[in-house]
Amino acid sequence: MFTTAAGASAATLLVTPALHTDNPSCPARARPADAPRVVLDAFRDAGCTFASGVPCSLLAGLFAALERGDSAIEYAPAPREDCAVGVATGALLAGRPSFVLMQNSGLGYCLNVITSLNMIYGLALPLVVSWRGRHADAVEHDVIGARMPDLVASLGLAFTVFDPDRAAACVGEVVDRARTTRLPAILAVDASAGL
């Protein structure tokens, strides 16, 4: 087991390097300290009890809460985003609603899993994907940041931009869209979100 039953070996795994501090400039917005908790509680309220993912600085608060194991959601860190999707899909297959968190740079790694596993088996995972490059950001995020909505649209997947003022509702909508379409659904989180 991972963080909700942190034994010695799991705890060792969770010693992480310092988080990136290169958050892009973004529209100023007060960051409610409990925003990550609101989001994770909304996933739990939607029945999701397992998550996997690969960190992003825009989602640092979510990852910190998941690593602490204080959210009623079991969390398994993955080495790469396609692995995270694979593990969460296995849990979903086995009757445990799940979701994945990642940076948009990892979306490309996941394309084959999304298209040749999730989309054809009807295993509909909500994907929380940071939107690096939406605003002024480091150069490596420019292309995926500009193309991310088109990329998602080209797959026919729902794309919802996270609104901090409707945090729980956004999560509920994305989970619902995944379930009703039987497809993965994307919750895009930009640098203004405070997560």
Place this chain on the structure above:
Amino acid sequence: MTSLARLPDAAHGPLAPQAALRAVLEAAAADLVVSTCGYPSRDLQAIGDRREHFYLVGSMGMAAPVALGVALAHPDRRIVAVDGDGSVAMNLGCLPMVAASGAQLVHVVLDNGLHESTGGQATVRPLDLPALALAAGYRSARTVDSLDELAALTFDATPALVHIPCAPRTEAIGARIRLTPAQLVARARAALDVPHSEEIE
């Protein structure tokens, strides 16, 4: 020009992959099996299709991660992942994640040194996969190259890796997977005794 392709020699492994899978299934008769795309899944379907077989028809490299997700959702059950040497090489990064889980997962790797489903090209693979699995943190890992040994396997220390050196296939290749992906999901859920409905989707 020079090629870096490392084709297996004749002594690579004595077992036919299908015979090895039959023996594995004897040792894991009650377990849910998640199998990689291509010939291994077609082998399993031909050997004896059952609802405990969850065939991946795509997403190469994902057999072990998907099996891990199932195992984490059902810690009371043992789950078997059937990989090939090409598919495990595609996703060696998942080995430490599988290891860290401590899950009841048995990772079977059929290794004939070939991407046989695509015409028999050489794979790029580690020289010592069990050593790699142990270094990643698997609790047990070994190479097994006889049918008797395979059928007698017990899996007391999991996650476990069973590396089976094999020969190229000589038996007829099984048919493509007959059930739809949605049907495979429905029967896997039945095998796991979990609801299959809009509530889960």
